[in-house]
Amino acid sequence: MYVERVSRLGGAVVWTNTPCPASGAGRVLPDGCMDLLWHDGRLLVAGPDTRAHRTDGDDGAWAGVRFFPGTAPTFLGLPAYEVRDRRVELADLWPDARVRRLTARVEAAADPARGLEEAALALAADADPPDPLLLRVVTTLDAGRPVAATADELGLGVRQLHRRALTAFGYGPKTLARVLRLQRALTLARGGLPLAETAVQAGYADQPHLARDVRDLTGATPGELLGGG
Known part of the structure; x- marks a missing residue:
């Protein structure tokens, strides 16, 4: 089941997706956004899609923060074209120590979605404002x-x-x-x-x-x- 709410970070959305037994495969449609994801104890970045991204529907629970279009590159410190049409481990984009700190922040929260939102707020506070x-x-x-x-x-x-x-x-x-x-x-x-x-x-x-x-x-x-x- 997919659930979302407005984030305390301006323009962002916090969401969770827990597959139902009969949910099957699904589509994530292009929306101009990038997401910071939490899945199976790992942090990932979902890049901007040019086509629908197909999901299996049987790979467990996900949580994410969907950033307003054009803002994630400032917060995450990478150009959006590097992750276009990709789901990439944050550990492949950032130094290990920084990923461990962010992972610890998410794990210390009451739930992953809340932890991701706190992490996104911290990233935004440490970055220059989006153009x-x-x-x-x-x-x-x-x-x-x-x-x-x-x-x-x-x-x-x-x-x-x-x-x-x-x-x-x-x-x-x-x-x-x-x-x-x-x-x-x-x-x-x-x-x-x-x-x-x-x-x-x-x-x-x-x-x-x-x-x-x-x-x-x-x-x-x-x-x-x-x-x-």
Whole structure:
């Protein structure tokens, strides 16, 4: 069973996932985020996904902190593109002593999710604040603005925006815009809006465009993702 709550770290979400006997395989959909994970006594980093990440459903309980898009590289001290489409042991990214300290913090907490949140708060306190310009990239693209217009509004060239996006988000602004549009569409559709209207409001040309993009990013049809098949 998947459960999430708003974190005390701004923009972040704390979550747990305990598989049910009949849960089976699942999909983690692209959302522009990175996560700090706890599984089987180990710390891992989930990089930004360009396609759905398939889960087995039988590998035990997980806990995580999902960071707001563009913030995790600042807190974790690594560019997002290094872990794009990957789940990586934190021990492969950080010095052993630092990983042991963070592991001890999680293990000392009442539960792993609370420990991860405390660890994330400590990481954020020790790091410089995320670049506010990059946070504006998220809000501007999520409002449906084209990449070139976004770059102009932020006073950047398109190539400069692309370079900065790779570090912050793991991929370029065009991919980020597609991922954010996917999430907008799923939110609208899960709220009961018909798919034809969802496509228009989310920024697709039409419903077939929505269906193609959803399948490309997730490997499933809108109906399958919404529980209809």
